[in-house]
Amino acid sequence: MSAIDVAALHDYLLSAVVPPAEQKAPPDAAALGALVADRVRFTRTTVELARAFEAWLRARNPFVWLSDFERNALIVVFARTLRALESVPPEEALVDHAARINAWLNETLGGIPPQVPSAEYSPELQLSVLGLEIEGVKAPVLDVGCGKGAGLVRYLRAQGIETWGLDREATGEFVFAGDWLEFDYGEGRWGTVISHQAFSLHFLHHHFRGKEAAHRHGEGYAAILRGLRPGGAFVYVPALPFVESVLPATRYRVERRPLPPELAAGLEWVRKLDPEMDAAFVSRVVRVT
Numbered sequence: 001m002s003a004i005d006v007a008a009l010h011d012y013l014l015s016a017v018v019p020p021a022e023q024k025a026p027p028d029a030a031a032l033g034a035l036v037a038d039r040v041r042f043t044r045t046t047v048e049l050a051r052a053f054e055a056w057l058r059a060r061n062p063f064v065w066l067s068d069f070e071r072n073a074l075i076v077v078f079a080r081t082l083r084a085l086e087s088v089p090p091e092e093a094l095v096d097h098a099a100r101i102n103a104w105l106n107e108t109l110g111g112i113p114p115q116v117p118s119a120e121y122s123p124e125l126q127l128s129v130l131g132l133e134i135e136g137v138k139a140p141v142l143d144v145g146c147g148k149g150a151g152l153v154r155y156l157r158a159q160g161i162e163t164w165g166l167d168r169e170a171t172g173e174f175v176f177a178g179d180w181l182e183f184d185y186g187e188g189r190w191g192t193v194i195s196h197q198a199f200s201l202h203f204l205h206h207h208f209r210g211k212e213a214a215h216r217h218g219e220g221y222a223a224i225l226r227g228l229r230p231g232g233a234f235v236y237v238p239a240l241p242f243v244e245s246v247l248p249a250t251r252y253r254v255e256r257r258p259l260p261p262e263l264a265a266g267l268e269w270v271r272k273l274d275p276e277m278d279a280a281f282v283s284r285v286v287r288v289t
Helices: 006-014 029-037 039-060 068-087 090-109 123-130 151-158 199-209 212-226 261-273
Strands: 141-144 163-167 175-177 190-196 228-237 252-258 281-287
Touching: 006 039, 006 090, 029 039, 029 068, 039 068, 068 090, 123 151, 123 190, 123 228, 141 151, 151 163, 199 212, 199 228, 212 228
Parallel strands: 141 163, 141 190, 163 175, 190 228
Antiparallel strands: 228 281, 252 281
């Protein structure tokens, strides 16, 4: 009896959401029965399937963020589907899974999120947009949302500046692979924190959704500021006027520089959602004390 291939099972169940280019084979009935009968393996597999589906969603749209409650609800969806696959014909179980997973998607994300291409920008472009000169960058530097390649991290290190990256997808030296909402930024640890079209762009998107993710990003923003050394700066684009306007002036100084028109055009969606909000700026928040 063969063991269940979780990756293949994920692909099979994904066909209930997105029609595949070629028909996927259902799992082996005997292997599935053994899995359902083994509580430990069953639980582990449902968690792995939920994680794989979340990873697929995030690869499709990097703005996807799930709360613990939403993740647990997703695990329940896969648990019910595995039990159904054992007891009814695969075609029927797949139809039922489509109904359950689409109900979860509608409740959690308003449906299947639109596909958003992810891009990594050249280090020179990022520094130019952020208005940073090599000589003025205070070490140590943290690039939040550095991307898988961590190009800016490697570029600044080549200039002799101690730099670290933080990204869920990053690998290799001088990077922290993890969630920027859960990272320990420390107290007075960083001379410069950089985030080019990453942290603040996600914060903006979740701000308008008004869910738990917006609150979590607010906490993350505060954690980044606490992590700055006196005189250190958090430099990012786009701007976050709804946060920057309430920062205590005795502790932080906010400097803003308009984005060039060709870059500002990419933030027109903000004005459509809130005509009073203009996020088309580079923001530099300096810790005064």
